[in-house]
Amino acid sequence: MKSLSNRAYGMALCAVLATTGLGSTRLVNADETTSQLRDRSIGYVTTDLHWSVYQTPNLSVDCPDGLNGNGPRETFKALFPQGGPVETTQLAREGLKVFPQDKQAQFPYILAKGPVAIGLNLDGKVGPNDFVSPTGETGINNQFFRVIGCNAQFRSPDGQLQLFANKLIRSFGFDRIMIEITQVDSLVNADNVEVTIYRGRDPLLLDATGEKVAPGGSQRVDMHYGKQLIQHMHGRIANGVLTTDPIEGVWPWAIYFDVPTVLHIHDMRLNLKLSSTSADGLIAGYTDVDSYYHWLTSWSTHHLAYGRLDPSEFYWALRQNADAYPDKDGAMTAISSAITVNMTQVFIEHTDANPAEPVQRTADAAH
Amino acid sequence: MQSVREISRARSTGLFGGAFWAAVAGAGALGIAGCTHFLGDHGAPGAATTENLGPQDAGTPPRVRLLTAQQYANVIADVFGADIKPGTPIPPLRRTDGLLASTSASVGVTAGQVMQLQRSASAIATQVVDNGNLENQLPAHRDYLVPCKPKADHAPDDACAAKFIRSTGRLLFRRPLSGPKVDEFVGRAHRAAEELKDFYAGLSSVLEGMLVDPMVLMIVDKTEPDPAHPGRRRLDAFSLASRLSFFLWNSAPDDAVLKSAESAEINTPAGRARVVNMMLASPRLENGIxxxxxxxxxxxxxxxxxxxxxxxxxxxxxxxxxxxxxxxxxxxxxxxxxxxxxxxxxxxxxxxxxxxxxxxxxxxxxxxxxxxxxxxxxxxxxxxxxxxxxxxxxxxxxxxxxxxxxxxxxxxxxxxxxxxxxxxxxxxxxxxxxxxxxxxxxxxxxxxxxxxxxxxxxxxxxxxxxxxxxxxxxxxxxxxxxxxxxxxxxxxxxxxxxxxxxxxxxxHPGLPVCLVKRMYSYGAGGPLTDADNPELAYLNQRFAASGYRVPDLLRAIALSTAFSEVAETPAAPAPAPRTASLPASQAVAQ
Structure with missing residues (x-):
């Protein structure tokens, strides 16, 4: 049998090589930093999104007072120990979830207190409420961390929102957000690059384990429903890190099937460590509180209960810690925040952008 | 409609069982032996040709080959449609002389494989006559795979059964069924329909029997005297049709190819050329390639x-x-x-x-x-x-x-x-x-x-x-x-x-030569011997002259005298394969 004899022929040799460790190989591209550049551009697709939370193992730094314990079940039990008519108890509390009142919380809400937070210096200043980044950068604006940092929903590894909101990034096409960086001569240093945000149309390419997203997949740009999501940013690459100028941005992130939630982020900017296969870093800016709250409450109350997050109490905490974009009455409407993002290299196909363009571009293929 | 248990009981009561299994086992033994017997004698007039069709004294041994798994699947898809699922009743072959196909004339059929074949046959037959399922959007295959409607679904209808058996049997056996054979199948369908009180169950039983018939599962080269070469034998028209079809399409002959065999057109040089050209132009050629x-x-x-x-x-x-x-x-x-x-x-x-x-x-x-x-x-x-x-x-x-x-x-x-x-x-x-x-x-x-x-x-x-x-x-x-x-x-x-x-x-000069060798061996259905060298030389010359066009090579093989003629003498034992070696003077590249 040819197949067996073929294999058997090299088997004796390979078996020895394998056991001695000599048989392993390592894929190395011609130029690890530029091998994926095509026409001075490179694309990445989002594979993971998490609200940035700086955690210490025993809560000692970030949450010395412990984690929040007043979720929907706890507050309901405290407010209505004897129960009561549905409309004045359950429905009343559920109504508050949909139409939260901007008033003093009825229960203690534990804020993160540590000095360290993940994020960016959004205003270029170092203020008294600012954090220090884990790497020592001062002036970090992330008041949102103060609100969510001590809530189990948002903490890794098993916070409900951390887990399931991220899971939909890979499985739900609505969240298939990509960036295309153009005018790139090098992924290490490039003074002027343009970044465009698109939504992709295709499933992610999983690797052989079925668990990870493989670089080198292809995505067609969604020019139908996704057209309104296209956003342009100007930026630069220094020492392999992309930074962009702030824009009034939106970032689609549905966390529940069939509920197309979009975050509105003032002064949205990207800070991403680039490689030929991945882009990892932060989406930062001032997140509009109401758009965020709508995002959060697209989850049912029972889901929020798993993290002991009472929506109306949480809304109050959000408004109290909002730190930008005051309304006509001086109340802040946005909160400084950061989202940790992981992206994988992808080839972005503009087939819908210009139907006259050939389906397959071949001239730009290196090999 | 009868239950599955009732149908199974009917099938096991001797309507078809013993004789078929015995026949399959016998054919298996035949295959093991790598049969080279002359299995038939159905003369058809030939015609002389002036076209160069290769060495006139060349030929190939007649063989009995078991269908490969892919051939079986292709036959079922071509006869009944791609939505009929055949399963995988035929195991992979081992490789002989560079090809899996070269082993198909020297394999046996074990009892376990017969069981697999019977299961597949039963599943296929059930699908062919099924009544569909509207809820699951499944079509009623009987509406278009059975070419007539019985007078009553719950009783025998010999005329309708005969129509189905004649048309389906012709495609599966790759030649028309004789009158007595049709009568035998109709009689079985009648008895089964009567016992099961279901016309289609009766047809299904007969079809299941056909699908495990050795003459369906094996490609049998039947031969006849060759009038163009007195004293020699050639494949009969239907065996030639099958050899061509499995070579070019990896499937059974279709209606058009069978018609050319029925009219003996395929035995004439011009007719065979027309058939081969038609087959080369068919979309089924892709399956063969x-x-x-x-x-x-x-x-x-x-x-x-x-x-x-x-x-x-x-x-x-x-x-x-x-x-x-x-x-x-x-x-x-x-x-x-x-x-x-x-x-x-x-x-x-x-x-x-x-x-x-x-x-x-x-x-x-x-x-x-x-x-x-x-x-x-x-x-x-x-x-x-x-x-x-x-x-x-x-x-x-x-x-x-x-x-x-x-x-x-x-x-x-x-x-x-x-x-x-x-x-x-x-x-x-x-x-x-x-x-x-x-x-x-x-x-x-x-x-x-x-x-x-x-x-x-x-x-x-x-x-x-x-x-x-x-x-x-x-x-x-x-x-x-x-x-x-x-x-x-x-x-x-x-x-x-x-x-x-x-x-x-x-x-490399060996590249086209190897393809010629493999392709001729593939078409002839078995490993080659030194006796095939003249034919290979002819095909190599034709291939080179065509600019190494594979359709031309396929045509040259399919039309060659050797492809349809029976080898004059028993095949010599296969020579030891040539071993690759380097010229002694040549240094090893580092």
Missing amino acids: RAFFDDMFGFDDFDNLSKDATIYPKVSGTTLKDAREQTLRTVVDHLITRDRDYRDLFTTRDTFISPALAAVYQVPAVPGWVPYEFPPDSPRSGILSQVSFLAVHSHPARSSPTVRGKALRELLLCQKVPSPPPNVDFSILEDPKANFHTARERLTAHRSNPVCAGCHRITDPIGLALENFDGGGQYRLTERGVDIDANGSLDGKDFKDPVGLAQAVHD
Whole structure:
């Protein structure tokens, strides 16, 4: 049998090589930093999104007072120990979830207190409420961390929102957000690059384990429903890190099937460590509180209960810690925040952008 | 409608059981023997020809071949439609003289396989006469696969049964059923319908019996005296139709081919030429070409192929499935659609690509299969640099120049590389102080052992030129931090990279000769002997004269005298295969 004899022929040799460790190989591209550049551009697709939370193992730094314990079940039990008519108890509390009142919380809400937070210096200043980044950068604006940092929903590894909101990034096409960086001569240093945000149309390419997203997949740009999501940013690459100028941005992130939630982020900017296969870093800016709250409450109350997050109490905490974009009455409407993002290299196909363009571009293929 | 249990009981009460199993077992034994008997004697007038059809005294032994799994699936799909699921009742074959198909005339059918065949037959027969399911949007196959409506669903209808049996039996047996045979089947359908109180259950029982009939499961070469060559014998018209059909289509003859056999047109040179041209123009030719090259390239190895996901994360099961498909698409497009030079298959940059493969090739793609051309400066040149060849001839966790070189010599050049000796000394490679970085370093050290050097000198200089592709077919420039040296040589021709190897293979005189040998062997249904050399010489000349066009080669084989004529003398034992070797003066490429 040819197949067996073929294999058997090299088997004796390979078996020895394998056991001695000599048989392993390592894929190395011609130029690890530029091998994926095509026409001075490179694309990445989002594979993971998490609200940035700086955690210490025993809560000692970030949450010395412990984690929040007043979720929907706890507050309901405290407010209505004897129960009561549905409309004045359950429905009343559920109504508050949909139409939260901007008033003093009825229960203690534990804020993160540590000095360290993940994020960016959004205003270029170092203020008294600012954090220090884990790497020592001062002036970090992330008041949102103060609100969510001590809530189990948002903490890794098993916070409900951390887990399931991220899971939909890979499985739900609505969240298939990509960036295309153009005018790139090098992924290490490039003074002027343009970044465009698109939504992709295709499933992610999983690797052989079925668990990870493989670089080198292809995505067609969604020019139908996704057209309104296209956003342009100007930026630069220094020492392999992309930074962009702030824009009034939106970032689609549905966390529940069939509920197309979009975050509105003032002064949205990207800070991403680039490689030929991945882009990892932060989406930062001032997140509009109401758009965020709508995002959060697209989850049912029972889901929020798993993290002991009472929506109306949480809304109050959000408004109290909002730190930008005051309304006509001086109340802040946005909160400084950061989202940790992981992206994988992808080839972005503009087939819908210009139907006259050939389906397959071949001239730009290196090999 | 009867229950399954009732139908099974009817089938087991002797309506069809014992005689069929005995017949199948008998045919199995026949197959084991590699039968060369003259099985028939149905004369048909021939006609003399002035066209050069190869050596007039050449011929092939008549054989009894078991359908391959793919042939069985194709027959069922062609006769009943692709939505009839046949299962996989026929096991894979072992490879003989470079082809799986060459083994089909020398395999047996075990009792266990007969059971599998019977299960598949039962499942197929049930599907063919089923009444559909509106809720599941399944069609009533009986409405269009049974060519008539019975007078009553719950009673026999001999006229309608005969119509079905005659038309379906003709396609399955690949020749018309005789009147007594039709009557026998109708009688069985009648008794079964009566007992089961279901006309379609009766038909199903008969069809199940047909599907396990040895004359359906085996391609039997029946012969007859050849009026054009007094004293010699030829395949009868229907056997010739089957041989042509399984050669060109990898399936049974269709209605048009059978008609040409029924009218004996296929026995005349002009008629046979018309039939062959018609078959070459048929869309079914793609099935035939795919089957042949899948066999010749050893792609059955894909059925058991897996890669280490941690080392080759981009090479998933989908990638490997697509890799096989990519090369077969390339073959069909290059050889049939574009009618290009066979040798150019090994240098062409035209191919097709899917999203999973595009990730390995590091190029963009859109969903589905699309034409793709590797750019002129790409190291990917020809099918040897496609993921299929590179991945299937590697180990799960690393490439293998030895395996690749061996595969190239054996599969594409029809050379035989000796197997390794039983007690290979790996002490040099096992030395923990040795710090080998690349496959070239390891193999160079290994070749210092003279026992190993002989064979590795034959294989390694070829395979080392493909070391720019890892075991998953991905391009690379270094291994373990050391630049890869892709220099190599093939039978006196040196090259420095995979593109050079591709050109060397393209120019190798053994390349087209090997294809001719494999293709003629494939068509004739078994391994060749020295007696076939004149025919091979003729076909090689025809192939070269055509500019190495495969459709021309197919036509030359299909029309050759040897293809339909019975070999005059019993086949001599197969000669020992030629062993690849290097000229003594030639240095080994490092």
